[in-house]
Amino acid sequence: MKKDKIIIIICIIIIAVLIGGYFVVKYFLDKDIQKQEKELQETINKYGTVEKENVNLVVSKFNTEIMDSGMEYPASDEYLVIEDGKYWYGMFDDISCYIIPVEFTGDKEKDIVEVIAMYVPKESQNREMAMEYLRNLIKANNSELTDEEVSYLIEEAERQMPDKLKANNGKGISVGIVEGGDHYEYQVTRLYAD
Numbered sequence: 001m002k003k004d005k006i007i008i009i010i011c012i013i014i015i016a017v018l019i020g021g022y023f024v025v026k027y028f029l030d031k032d033i034q035k036q037e038k039e040l041q042e043t044i045n046k047y048g049t050v051e052k053e054n055v056n057l058v059v060s061k062f063n064t065e066i067m068d069s070g071m072e073y074p075a076s077d078e079y080l081v082i083e084d085g086k087y088w089y090g091m092f093d094d095i096s097c098y099i100i101p102v103e104f105t106g107d108k109e110k111d112i113v114e115v116i117a118m119y120v121p122k123e124s125q126n127r128e129m130a131m132e133y134l135r136n137l138i139k140a141n142n143s144e145l146t147d148e149e150v151s152y153l154i155e156e157a158e159r160q161m162p163d164k165l166k167a168n169n170g171k172g173i174s175v176g177i178v179e180g181g182d183h184y185e186y187q188v189t190r191l192y193a194d
Helices: 002-047 055-068 127-141 147-163
Strands: 080-083 086-092 095-101 113-121 173-179 183-190
Touching: 055 095, 055 113, 055 127, 095 127, 113 127, 127 147, 127 173, 127 183, 147 173
Parallel strands: none
Antiparallel strands: 080 086, 086 095, 095 113, 113 183, 173 183
16 A cells, blocks of 8 residues: 555656656747747848749849840840759850749749849950849849949948858848859849748
8 A cells, every 4th residue: 555655656746747847848948939039030120021922023023124224135935944953044145144943843933032143254245244134133133222222232242252241231132242163143132031
């Protein structure tokens, strides 16, 4: 009889410890989740976000900016190649535009754009044109930006280039210039809330 009481007491203690342990762990996990949510909100407030847009929509906006600026060569499906999870558009001579979706499906209506960039060889005679494409690309990804803000993003991206950082002005896109062995990439990264 005494053994039974000891076993019952031990079982009650074990159950109490397990229940107490559960609530302690839950408390600390909830605090960690709250901290992460707060950090995410601070990041969103600092860098801004844009609405999710698919490949077709971003290309359409890009082409509108190109035509409105007086340039002659928009992105065309006639010069589209899909390779390695990227959409590549031949733009003019040796200038290309590529798009990296968040998750590649091969369907331009479903694929949400994460990065869209201009690709130009270092030795290209068309680097000025590539910079004009970049201006249009930035505007296409956030039409609310002023010409001054676009210029700031480009200048800041050039300053950040040696450190491999991107420029951001808190309006949902980041601009970076990446130097490859024989080319430059002028990248616009879209920032989403989730």
